Amino acid sequence: MSGFRDKDFGDRLSTAENARKAMLERVRAKPGADDPAVAERRATRQAISTAREARLAEREAAKIAEQAREAAEREAQQAAAHEQRLSQEVAEAAERAEKAERQVALEAEQKAARDARYAARKARK
Structure with a gap:
């Protein structure tokens, strides 16, 4: 095990310091706000x-x-739909009026026939 080397406190401190320096260099290397590439982005x-x-x-x-x-x-x-309902109601009203008119005419015709039969019966007596 002669190849294994345990890091001592100084090595760890220097590694941490190098890492901090590297981060600081990365931050410093970033372009500023007035850089044309930043303005373009x-x-x-x-x-x-x-x-x-x-x-x-x-x-x-x-x-x-x-x-x-x-x-x-x-x-x-x-x-x-409203117009259709109105036209349908008008048609139904006209049909009811026509039906009532036919009923009145039928009743008048029946009354006339009845009166004619009554008059014929009176005439035979």
């Missing part, structure tokens, strides 16, 4: 965000238009 993200908002607004407008169209269609269907 920010502009790209802003353009994507604006396009997304425009698509959302367009979808919302289409949804509102669809709801308005459906409401108008329902209104038209209700109006057509």
